[in-house]
Amino acid sequence: MLRRVTTSDVAKHAGVSYTTVSHVINETRFVAEETRQRVLQAIVDLNYTPSQVARSLATQQTYSVGLLISDVGNPFYHRVILGVEDVALAHGYNVFLMNASYDLNRSIKYIRSMAERRVDGILLMSSSMSEELLAETQENQLPTVILDWLECSAPDVGAITFDFEMGIRQAVAHLIELGHRRFAHVSGDLKLFTARIRRDLFLKILAEYGIDPIDVPVIEGNFRIDGGRRAFRELESDPRKPTAVVTVNDMIAIGIILEAQNAGFRIPDQLSVIGVDDISLASELVPSLTTISLHGYEIGAMAMNLLLDLKGKSESVDTTRCHRVVDTTLVIRQSTTRPPD
Amino acid sequence: MLRRVTTSDVAKHAGVSYTTVSHVINETRFVAEETRQRVLQAIVDLNYTPSQVARSLATQQTYSVGLLISDVGNPFYHRVILGVEDVALAHGYNVFLMNASYDLNRSIKYIRSMAERRVDGILLMSSSMSEELLAETQENQLPTVILDWLECSAPDVGAITFDFEMGIRQAVAHLIELGHRRFAHVSGDLKLFTARIRRDLFLKILAEYGIDPIDVPVIEGNFRIDGGRRAFRELESDPRKPTAVVTVNDMIAIGIILEAQNAGFRIPDQLSVIGVDDISLASELVPSLTTISLHGYEIGAMAMNLLLDLKGKSESVDTTRCHRVVDTTLVIRQSTTRPPD
DNA sequence: ATGAAAGCGCTAACAT
DNA sequence: ATGTTAGCGCTTTCAT
Numbered sequence: 242m243l244r245r246v247t248t249s250d251v252a253k254h255a256g257v258s259y260t261t262v263s264h265v266i267n268e269t270r271f272v273a274e275e276t277r278q279r280v281l282q283a284i285v286d287l288n289y290t291p292s293q294v295a296r297s298l299a300t301q302q303t304y305s306v307g308l309l310i311s312d313v314g315n316p317f318y319h320r321v322i323l324g325v326e327d328v329a330l331a332h333g334y335n336v337f338l339m340n341a342s343y344d345l346n347r348s349i350k351y352i353r354s355m356a357e358r359r360v361d362g363i364l365l366m367s368s369s370m371s372e373e374l375l376a377e378t379q380e381n382q383l384p385t386v387i388l389d390w391l392e393c394s395a396p397d398v399g400a401i402t403f404d405f406e407m408g409i410r411q412a413v414a415h416l417i418e419l420g421h422r423r424f425a426h427v428s429g430d431l432k433l434f435t436a437r438i439r440r441d442l443f444l445k446i447l448a449e450y451g452i453d454p455i456d457v458p459v460i461e462g463n464f465r466i467d468g469g470r471r472a473f474r475e476l477e478s479d480p481r482k483p484t485a486v487v488t489v490n491d492m493i494a495i496g497i498i499l500e501a502q503n504a505g506f507r508i509p510d511q512l513s514v515i516g517v518d519d520i521s522l523a524s525e526l527v528p529s530l531t532t533i534s535l536h537g538y539e540i541g542a543m544a545m546n547l548l549l550d551l552k553g554k555s556e557s558v559d560t561t562r563c564h565r566v567v568d569t570t571l572v573i574r575q576s577t578t579r580p581p582d
Numbered sequence: 583m584l585r586r587v588t589t590s591d592v593a594k595h596a597g598v599s600y601t602t603v604s605h606v607i608n609e610t611r612f613v614a615e616e617t618r619q620r621v622l623q624a625i626v627d628l629n630y631t632p633s634q635v636a637r638s639l640a641t642q643q644t645y646s647v648g649l650l651i652s653d654v655g656n657p658f659y660h661r662v663i664l665g666v667e668d669v670a671l672a673h674g675y676n677v678f679l680m681n682a683s684y685d686l687n688r689s690i691k692y693i694r695s696m697a698e699r700r701v702d703g704i705l706l707m708s709s710s711m712s713e714e715l716l717a718e719t720q721e722n723q724l725p726t727v728i729l730d731w732l733e734c735s736a737p738d739v740g741a742i743t744f745d746f747e748m749g750i751r752q753a754v755a756h757l758i759e760l761g762h763r764r765f766a767h768v769s770g771d772l773k774l775f776t777a778r779i780r781r782d783l784f785l786k787i788l789a790e791y792g793i794d795p796i797d798v799p800v801i802e803g804n805f806r807i808d809g810g811r812r813a814f815r816e817l818e819s820d821p822r823k824p825t826a827v828v829t830v831n832d833m834i835a836i837g838i839i840l841e842a843q844n845a846g847f848r849i850p851d852q853l854s855v856i857g858v859d860d861i862s863l864a865s866e867l868v869p870s871l872t873t874i875s876l877h878g879y880e881i882g883a884m885a886m887n888l889l890l891d892l893k894g895k896s897e898s899v900d901t902t903r904c905h906r907v908v909d910t911t912l913v914i915r916q917s918t919t920r921p922p923d
Numbered sequence: 924a925t926g927a928a929a930g931c932g933c934t935a936a937c938a939t
Numbered sequence: 940a941t942g943t944t945a946g947c948g949c950t951t952t953c954a955t
Contacts, residue, residue: 245700247948258926263950273924290722293698294644295948297635298931305699308679313663319655326681330688335695338649338679340667347671354676357634358646359586381631466866499867522863525807526840588932599942604934611935614940636932639947 246289255283266291297359304332306548307355307383309339309348309374311367316491316522317537321366321388324541332549334361341367349377356381362548364388368435384551386544389435399547399563401540406442408533408569409487412515413446415531415571416485421513425458425483427472427493439489456481462493469496477504485513487533494530495523515571524574534572543567587630596624607632638700645673647889648696648724650680650689650715652708657832657863658878662707662729665882673890675702682708690718697722703889705729725892727885730776740888740904742881747783749874749910750828753856754787756872756912757826762854766799766824768813768834780830797822803834810837818845826854835871836864856912875913884908 252259257276264270265280272280283289297303308325310318329336337360339351348370355363362384365374371390378385379395386399416424426443429436444454458479462468469492476483476497488494494516498508506512508527516523516532524530543565551563593600598617605611606621613621624630638644649666651659670677678701680692689711696704703725706715712731719726720736727740757765767784770777785795799820803809810833817824817838829835835857839849847853849868857864857873865871884906892904 245948249948259949260926260928260951261924264925267950269950271924276924288721290694290697292639292700292948293695294635294638294700295931296950298633298639298933299948299950301931303635305678313654314657314660316655322654322679323681323683326679330691333695335678335680335699337646337676338663338667339676340664342664350671353631354634354674356631358676359633359635380629466863522807586932590932600933601935601943602941605941608934612940617940633932636947637934639932639949640934642947 245292246287248289248291250287251280251283251289254287255279301359303359303361305335305337305358305360306545307337307339307351307358307360307363309341309351309363309365309367311341311343311369313338313340317535318366320537321541321544324538324543325364325545326541327538328542328545328549334545341370343367343369345370345373348374352377352381352383356383361552362386364544364548365390366544384548386548386551388540388544397551399544399551399565401544401547401565401567403535403569404566405439405569406446408517408535408571409439409442410446411571412487412531412533413443413450415573416487416513416515417450419513421485422452423456423481423483423485424452425460425476425479425481425486427460427462427469427486427488427497429462429464429489431461436489443487458483462488462490462496464490465492466496466499469493469498470500471496473497473500473504484511485515487515489517491516491523494532495526498523498527498530529574531571531573533569535569536567540567586633587628589630589632591628592621592624592630595628596620642700644700644702646676646678646699646701647886648678648680648692648699648701648704650682650692650704650706650708652682652684652710654679654681658876659707661878662882662885665879665884666705666886667882669883669886669890675886682711684708684710686711686714689715693718693722693724697724702893703727705885705889706731707885725889727889727892729881729885738892740885740892740906742885742888742906742908744876744910745907746780746910747787749858749876749912750780750783751787752912753828753872753874754784754791756914757828757854757856758791760854762826763793764797764822764824764826765793766801766817766820766822766827768801768803768810768827768829768838770803770805770830772802777830784828799824803829803831803837805831806833807837807840810834810839811841812837814838814841814845826856828856830858832857832864835873836867839864839868839871872912872914874910876910877908881908 248259248262252262257280261272262280265272265277326336341348352374363378364386365371366388368390371387375385384397388401389403390400424447426440428440431437440459444457447457448454458476458481460472460475462472472493486497494514497514501508501512508514509529547565589600589603593603598621602613603621606613606618667677682689704719705727706712707729712728716726725738729742730744731741765788767781769781772778781800785798788798789795799817799822801813801816803813813834827838835855838855842849842853849855850870888906
């Protein structure tokens with residue numbers, strides 16, 4: 242492998258010291274215009290590419306972060322990733338991808354390698370194992386931002402959570418306004434904290450409209466299409482005959498929609514389904530589908546920004562700023578949803 | 583920010599020189615067992631984490647690669663990413679994610695930053711702009727592996743392509759065996775090289791079975807569900823009345839299936855649809871769906887391995903090994919597909 | 924307005 | 940069996 246061009250080569254070619262080359266590149270002190278041009282020309286002539294590795298060693302900053310995702314296949318994360326990357330790129334950062342694959346050992350291995358790489362921070366987008374992973378990032382003194390888990394518990398730890406109340410409230414208001422009175426909820430795995438939160442919020446808000454939780458079927462879904470199908474069949478035979486169902490996952494929503502269509506329902510005119518997130522697939526199936534959007538892109542961007550902020554003010558232990566809440570909002574694509582007569 | 587523990591700290595703590603520490607860590611020369619233990623203990627005591635940055639600078643190897651993907655959202659790439667990551671992890675590599683977003687400038691910016699980071703190689707999974715990108719990686723002397731594009735054209739460039747003939751041949755044989763005689767093809771954008779290749783292969787193989795291309799409707803799809811829907815409607819009104827349709831994209835397949843079901847067809851009993859890749863979604867809609875699998879995981883793994891190989895034997899210009907072909911194979915989930923009577 | 928020199932945390936000859 | 944020393948390619952303080 243041929244030797245890479247270095248600062249000294251450029252310096253020699255331009256007839257200056259390599260200090261000057263460094264200053265030209267980083268614009269870190271005044272250099273006479275004429276000298277500057279000579280250096281710039283030398284850089285072009287030699288096709289010089291500065292070494293971020295050497296720079297990192299000297300400055301103790303790598304301008305890289307680690308992004309741990311439980312599953313790249315989860316469509317919600319696409320936006321998140323994009324948001325992270327855009328902000329990272331804009332600030333000269335690059336991101337290491339770490340596919341946790343829901344595997345704790347793998348994740349820990351990953352975090353350790355990030356520590357060795359001296360990344361400037363870690364983004365944990367994997368709520369399921371956050372506790373152990375956070376312990377690991379703390380152990381390794383890595384600034385961390387956690388998605389959808391707890392509030393910041395320690396210095397150098399940021400957190401992003403969702404304001405589900407907002408989206409669900411809008412969804413309920415929307416459905417009530419359309420005339421719906423009989424609701425149902427298809428939840429996620431109720432062993433999960435987040436699933437219970439959403440269910441409780443939904444029931445609480447319905448109660449504000451005078452709807453008794455006892456009249457609201459709650460079905461636990463399995464986050465796949467067939468989970469949604471099964472949920473619909475349960476709802477169909479439910480004596481409470483809901484006309485509007487609020488779900489919590491795109492696959493579930495798709496399953497409900499497909500099974501309902503099979504059963505001869507017109508969606509959304511005869512059954513209103515509200516899914517979570519901007520599930521493009523479900524809305525291709527039913528273009529008028531209304532959803533609660535989690536704003537994945539904004540979340541990613543916000544997380545990366547928070548990480549940058551944490552770094553910036555790491556001396557001033559500004560614990561007040563480390564928790565940020567993201568809106569969830571109703572996306573009404575076409576407001577023709579009415580309860581059946 | 584508090585100073586990180588270094589080799590010297592460990593050396594001092596263990597009462598040895600830092601050379602010895604280095605050798606203990608890398609197992610790169612013999613160290614007396616007793617000394618070794620002392621060093622190991624010191625590492626634990628001080629919670630020492632070796633700096634990959636310093637190591638990279640000294641060894642001129644970063645053990646990191648860049649993965650440029652046109653679109654993380656494309657489900658085909660999930661497997662590819664996973665394959666890449668697994669092999670990378672197994673060899674102590676980490677991977678930088680680069681979301682091209684189909685943007686050439688962004689991609690080039692990314693490649694340059696990879697060059698500055700001195701990554702050991704680049705994986706280009708973005709056939710649409712490969713030409714320009716390859717020029718850029720060459721310019722920066724980065725070992726490169728390209729997915730689904732051309733054969734290796736230069737030293738330090740590897741290529742992975744698909745053997746579509748294999749999968750399509752199996753698909754046709756399968757359908758013929760079931761008794762189908764009237765076929766159709768829904769292609770990708772025929773401006774794309776790869777789309778034309780697949781169409782031609784399909785028609786060629788049908789011809790081998792005595793089926794004239796003129797009897798085979800070929801419809802250009804738009805890679806989305808509504809493209810598939812439209813394709814089905816065209817096929818429905820086609821006088822050639824195909825009983826089996828081979829598609830080239832998962833979304834198209836889903837669209838065809840949905841629209842066909844709408845029109846009262848039972849899939850696959852009344853219309854056989856063959857999609858490309860292991861489209862889990864389409865097969866959730868129709869569990870018995872038969873597909874041509876592209877083996878995304880294997881491709882990712884193979885690409886990463888090829889990159890590793892390129893590095894290894896970069897002196898011996900072993901141009902014969904730089905192009906690898908991946909099988910495409912038929913995945914028959916349930917062989918009940920018969921042409922309608 | 925520019926240069927000299929030390930240092931970032933390692934690796935790897937070269938010694939002993 | 941272990942220590943000494945010279946880099947790797949930059950940044951940055953201190954001189955001039």
